[in-house]
Amino acid sequence: MTVSATRMPMPGRWTERRREAIAGYLFILPTYIGFIAFVLGPLLGALVISFTRYDLTAQPTFNGLDNYARLLTDTRLHQSYVNTLVYVAAAVVLMNVMGLALAVMLDRKLPMWLRTILRSAYFFPSLVGLAYVAIIWQALFQPDVGIVNYYLTQLGGPRVPWTTSREWVVPAVVIVDVWKNVGFGMLIFLAALQDVPKEVTEAAEVDGAGSWTIFRRVTVPLISPAIFFNVTLTVIGAFQIFESIVVLTGGGPGDASRSVAMYIYEQGFQSFRVGYASAIAMTLFAIIMVVTLIQFRVRRSWVFHE
Amino acid sequence: MIDRPISRRTLLKSGAATAAGAAAVAALPTMAAAQSPAVPQVDGGYTPPAPDTTATLTISNWGDPNDQAVYSGVAERFKAKYPNVTVNDNFVPITTWTDYINKILADVAAGSAPDVINIAIEGVRQGISRDLFRPLTGWVGSDPEGAALVADVDQRLLDGLSQDGTLYLLPNTWNTMLIYYNTKMFADAGIERPSDDWTWDDFLAIAQQLTTGDGDSKVFGFVLPYFNFGLTPWYYSNGTSQLNADWTASNLTDPKMAESVAWIRDLVTTHGVAPHPQGADPYQLFPAGKAAMTGAGHWVVGSFQGAGFTDWDILPWPQRTTKATVYGVSGFAVHPGSQHPELAWEYCKLLGGLETQMGFVAIGGATPALRAAAQSPEFLGQAPNSELFYQAIEYALPVAAPTVFSTLDPAMGRALDSVLAGSDPAEALATADQEVSQAFADVAG
Numbered sequence: 114m115t116v117s118a119t120r121m122p123m124p125g126r127w128t129e130r131r132r133e134a135i136a137g138y139l140f141i142l143p144t145y146i147g148f149i150a151f152v153l154g155p156l157l158g159a160l161v162i163s164f165t166r167y168d169l170t171a172q173p174t175f176n177g178l179d180n181y182a183r184l185l186t187d188t189r190l191h192q193s194y195v196n197t198l199v200y201v202a203a204a205v206v207l208m209n210v211m212g213l214a215l216a217v218m219l220d221r222k223l224p225m226w227l228r229t230i231l232r233s234a235y236f237f238p239s240l241v242g243l244a245y246v247a248i249i250w251q252a253l254f255q256p257d258v259g260i261v262n263y264y265l266t267q268l269g270g271p272r273v274p275w276t277t278s279r280e281w282v283v284p285a286v287v288i289v290d291v292w293k294n295v296g297f298g299m300l301i302f303l304a305a306l307q308d309v310p311k312e313v314t315e316a317a318e319v320d321g322a323g324s325w326t327i328f329r330r331v332t333v334p335l336i337s338p339a340i341f342f343n344v345t346l347t348v349i350g351a352f353q354i355f356e357s358i359v360v361l362t363g364g365g366p367g368d369a370s371r372s373v374a375m376y377i378y379e380q381g382f383q384s385f386r387v388g389y390a391s392a393i394a395m396t397l398f399a400i401i402m403v404v405t406l407i408q409f410r411v412r413r414s415w416v417f418h419e
Numbered sequence: 420m421i422d423r424p425i426s427r428r429t430l431l432k433s434g435a436a437t438a439a440g441a442a443a444v445a446a447l448p449t450m451a452a453a454q455s456p457a458v459p460q461v462d463g464g465y466t467p468p469a470p471d472t473t474a475t476l477t478i479s480n481w482g483d484p485n486d487q488a489v490y491s492g493v494a495e496r497f498k499a500k501y502p503n504v505t506v507n508d509n510f511v512p513i514t515t516w517t518d519y520i521n522k523i524l525a526d527v528a529a530g531s532a533p534d535v536i537n538i539a540i541e542g543v544r545q546g547i548s549r550d551l552f553r554p555l556t557g558w559v560g561s562d563p564e565g566a567a568l569v570a571d572v573d574q575r576l577l578d579g580l581s582q583d584g585t586l587y588l589l590p591n592t593w594n595t596m597l598i599y600y601n602t603k604m605f606a607d608a609g610i611e612r613p614s615d616d617w618t619w620d621d622f623l624a625i626a627q628q629l630t631t632g633d634g635d636s637k638v639f640g641f642v643l644p645y646f647n648f649g650l651t652p653w654y655y656s657n658g659t660s661q662l663n664a665d666w667t668a669s670n671l672t673d674p675k676m677a678e679s680v681a682w683i684r685d686l687v688t689t690h691g692v693a694p695h696p697q698g699a700d701p702y703q704l705f706p707a708g709k710a711a712m713t714g715a716g717h718w719v720v721g722s723f724q725g726a727g728f729t730d731w732d733i734l735p736w737p738q739r740t741t742k743a744t745v746y747g748v749s750g751f752a753v754h755p756g757s758q759h760p761e762l763a764w765e766y767c768k769l770l771g772g773l774e775t776q777m778g779f780v781a782i783g784g785a786t787p788a789l790r791a792a793a794q795s796p797e798f799l800g801q802a803p804n805s806e807l808f809y810q811a812i813e814y815a816l817p818v819a820a821p822t823v824f825s826t827l828d829p830a831m832g833r834a835l836d837s838v839l840a841g842s843d844p845a846e847a848l849a850t851a852d853q854e855v856s857q858a859f860a861d862v863a864g
Contacts, residue, residue, distance in 0.1 A: 367836050
């Protein structure tokens with residue numbers, strides 16, 4: 114085969130355009146294969162299994178809507194959903210407000226080295242494995258000798274039973290989860306803030322706007338795509354909260370800090386009720402999908418695109 | 420909470436509890452007697468396999484390194500008897516008994532069923548319901564060696580390994596819960612050894628007297644063995660249980676259950692005689708002199724000896740309405756799909772035999788099931804009042820180990836945690852009750 118032969122424009126299928134298209138498809142093929150094999154396939158599989166009774170050893174048997182009927186009366190599930198909604202609300206508000214606040218503090222005239230140190234310090238928790246730092250957090254939260262309670266009582270506060278009482282265990286999980294993830298949001302906000310053109314804010318300043326007004330009327334609209342991105346991500350992430358709770362409290366005491374994702378895992382892989390676990394997973398999937406669709410819908414009213 | 424890995428102690432930690440409602444406690448022994456596998460007449464018709472038999476035996480086993488050493492001794496003795504038989508002694512880490520059973524079922528489905536299965540009472544009902552065990556009654560009736568082993572074991576231990584009068588497992592070792600107390604601390608405080616029929620109130624008074632100090636010098640009167648098997652005596656000695664008499668339904672809404680759970684909580688909160696169980700390992704605090712009493716089976720004796728701790732003695736569990744405690748037993752079964760059932764049975768006899776039992780005595784583990792081992796000077800010489808361990812079977816009831824054990828055990832754990840965190844006992848138990856009842860319904864459906 115000669116070079117000229119391959120260069121020859123072939124009529125029909127082998128036009129340059131076609132070839133580019135095929136190359137393009139080949140490039141995205143791995144992603145699609147991955148999506149079908151590891152996302153869509155299991156999703157459809159879980160949907161089918163959710164209508165069966167399946168213990169992993171015997172063949173699944175069809176049991177209609179039994180699993181879905183059970184969702185309505187399962188008080189442990191209801192408790193897990195209440196906990197999860199609290200996590201979502203707390204995580205979305207705290208992570209985004211604090212992430213933005215940290216980013217604004219860093220987006221000012223600071224010596225380069227100081228900014229690097231602070232940025233790394235805030236981002237660092239996102240990098241370390243939670244399983245390791247959970248041990249430290251448990252020690253910090255220890256009711257009698259923990260540092261958190263030491264300072265609380267020094268300041269005249271009460272001795273808080275962080276992980277052993279029903280009232281305080283959810284706040285304890287929220288603190289650890291926010292600490293863990295706030296740096297990631299901060300980094301995205303910071304990148305967005307640094308992209309805000311200086312001329313625009315300076316123009317506003319010249320026009321007599323105060324710094325709060327500039328922030329609210331100029332900066333926030335300009336970084337609204339980053340806000341949208343962060344909010345969407347934290348909502349989805351918070352609905353699936355799992356690791357932070359497993360390592361800190363194991364879902365306890367009782368079910369006081371259990372999340373839906375943990376409950377799905379327990380039902381599926383500890384109690385071997387795979388059909389029921391799949392039905393719960395379907396409800397969680399549906400809720401996350403609806404919430405995300407709503408977010409995309411209302412996005413038009415507040416997210417500013419240049 | 421435990422200082423060495425899986426051992427017979429696991430049997431206890433994972434152990435749930437047991438027996439029956441108030442009336443049921445009284446009724447149970449009768450019922451058990453009615454169901455007892457009457458040791459059949461031995462007809463001597465059994466012929467053991469020829470010594471030159473060639474085969475491979477697979478054992479589904481579990482245990483800590485000390486146990487493994489005892490079991491490898493069994494494999495060697497078997498090899499001497501059957502030199503052409505290869506033994507694969509597979510040790511499986513136990514997370515839950517359901518998980519262990521599922522692993523065996525997966526092996527069965529993959530065509531590599533084990534010949535011999537070592538399992539504890541918690542997995543027996545579940546194993547029987549999944550056809551994992553071949554009935555042993557035939558062999559026990561025709562093999563004088565097997566009959567002799569069974570005859571030397573208390574009937575109640577055999578009951579724990581039987582269903583509807585059929586024996587499925589040859590007993591290994593067993594455990595019960597007794598109160599361990601620090602003899603030096605009792606003497607220093609001028610407290611006499613209480614009678615064997617002491618009550619909850621006697622217990623509390625002593626625990627209060629022995630709770631002293633503050634901060635680093637704090638000493639507690641008691642430290643809770645905070646796992647289902649260890650908490651169960653508080654239910655049984657109050658004349659109640661997590662389940663009905665035949666283990667087919669939850670009894671968690673019995674007010675006496677709530678009363679027992681409130682009592683456990685009050686030891687920590689109202690009375691303050693026991694530390695919060697989180698981070699309080701009874702088997703470190705007690706030998707360290709940080710707690711004057713705790714509850715345990717024989718399994719701690721080896722580690723107390725190893726630590727040079729000798730200032731202790733044992734007492735039966737205190738009673739409220741009933742003198743009662745809990746027991747759990749493990750045993751060896753032959754899988755029905757075994758290609759060499761007679762060889763597997765021969766192996767089981769070695770596993771459950773006197774030499775193996777004495778091996779467990781030597782490592783200071785659980786109580787041997789054979790009276791010959793439990794009455795040996797080696798066993799009785801290990802601790803003061805050692806005879807109380809085997810005698811406890813007279814008033815002990817089996818740990819509640821229904822087919823839905825893997826639901827019951829964690830549900831009880833959550834209920835207790837929740838109560839210690841401030842929930843109402845009756846409410847927490849109602850949640851557990853819903854879960855356990857649903858699991859029973861699932862099994863039935």
